[in-house]
Amino acid sequence: MSGCSQGRLTVVGLGPGNVDQMTPEAVAAVEAAQDFFGYGHYLDRLSLRADQRRHVSDNREEMSRAEAALQIAANGGTVCVVSGGDPGVFAMAAAVCEAIEAGPDEWRKIDLSVVPGVTAMLAVAAKAGAPLGHDFCAISLSDNLKPWSLIERRLVAAAQAGFVMAFYNPVSKARPHQLATAFDVLRAHLPASVPVIFGRAAGRPDERIRVVPLSEASSDMADMATCIIVGSTETRLIDRQDRQPLVYSPRSSKRES
């Protein structure tokens, strides 16, 4: 791609982890690119050719990764920035946009595209039944990037308005206590029986899906790779013999405002 003055940057969603859940569009974007930026764990999922270059960076270095990728694209490269799941949901697409806005004018001329993917909450919901079958929200519990007071306010607003909630980034070594606090906040606003789904590695061999009532939900049931779905007052559990229960949120609501 050298010699080409305007490069190309594609932000690609690899899906939840199982290669069968990665779209052909994402596969084609990976085949077409020369330079790959991402967290090592995601780059390891790809079978790159000898002529394709890996630029591994840590999960916390999103801005510097975006800048380095944009610089190569600005020099005429064909660059792929990879995210697990969907790149637009708490992932690299926003970091790339932030870097473009703050960066040199020439970065706005780069041919940028975003390739969507199956985001974690959809994969976890599919394994549990249909917990996202009605109005829902997605909240990152990381307070690295926003004040915890804002997260608490959103939890209360979502519970009171009857949204099912999906939590991304529920815990990390640097933030061991937030998830326990989040459950305590929700227990003050939702019935004890509301189902909580802990989903990890959905669709992969080490998949783990666990459903507990909110009263029993505990932060030690999750790690940083877990996506958590908290039902609303209308979310239901269907018991099944010899199978895990189905969790679903009915399409209709009788609830008055």
Add this chain to the structure above:
Amino acid sequence: MSGCSQGRLTVVGLGPGNVDQMTPEAVAAVEAAQDFFGYGHYLDRLSLRADQRRHVSDNREEMSRAEAALQIAANGGTVCVVSGGDPGVFAMAAAVCEAIEAGPDEWRKIDLSVVPGVTAMLAVAAKAGAPLGHDFCAISLSDNLKPWSLIERRLVAAAQAGFVMAFYNPVSKARPHQLATAFDVLRAHLPASVPVIFGRAAGRPDERIRVVPLSEASSDMADMATCIIVGSTETRLIDRQDRQPLVYSPRSSKRES
């Protein structure tokens, strides 16, 4: 599959419409099934073999479609219920769960699985930049299944708490006025400059993505196949020469609760 006492039902998400956005897992589920239930528009996307049976039904007949599909599976059939996008987001997975809960005990023994897909808001967001890069919610604007007062309450709660919003089912012939009312409600709670994205047929040849400020958002910019994303007060627009602007929601928030 006759002679087998326990059938199989798979609820499959076909993705937003472009075949390149349908996962290999969904393709395999379609190849393995014998009986297909769905809205004709979605079944038309599949290249079925001569031995595969189509059971077309209208978009408003979700419960009777789910029941008919479950009955064939209960008789030992291998059945596929198809949805556009992701089947767990305002689509057939919840209808199938509802039918199982209300139906005969034997339906709980059916081998049920849900195959996730790229849901419309992710495809539209990808075309616009990264508008769902921070906390967001998804709301169906159809008041066929819930009171309009509840929808309004959720719009206000989401605006006040700073969620970006994605609207599904924004209008229909039977409901021409709800979307205009929704924009009026939001204009009372959000700045006039907040970007609103109207996305239709994202990733398909007839794709149309339009971005306007909330002050100019109008219900005639949407039809029933449009997915609408309304930014938060933190959503930003990046102007680019000769390209459509990028819309994104920064990963961080300075907002206090």
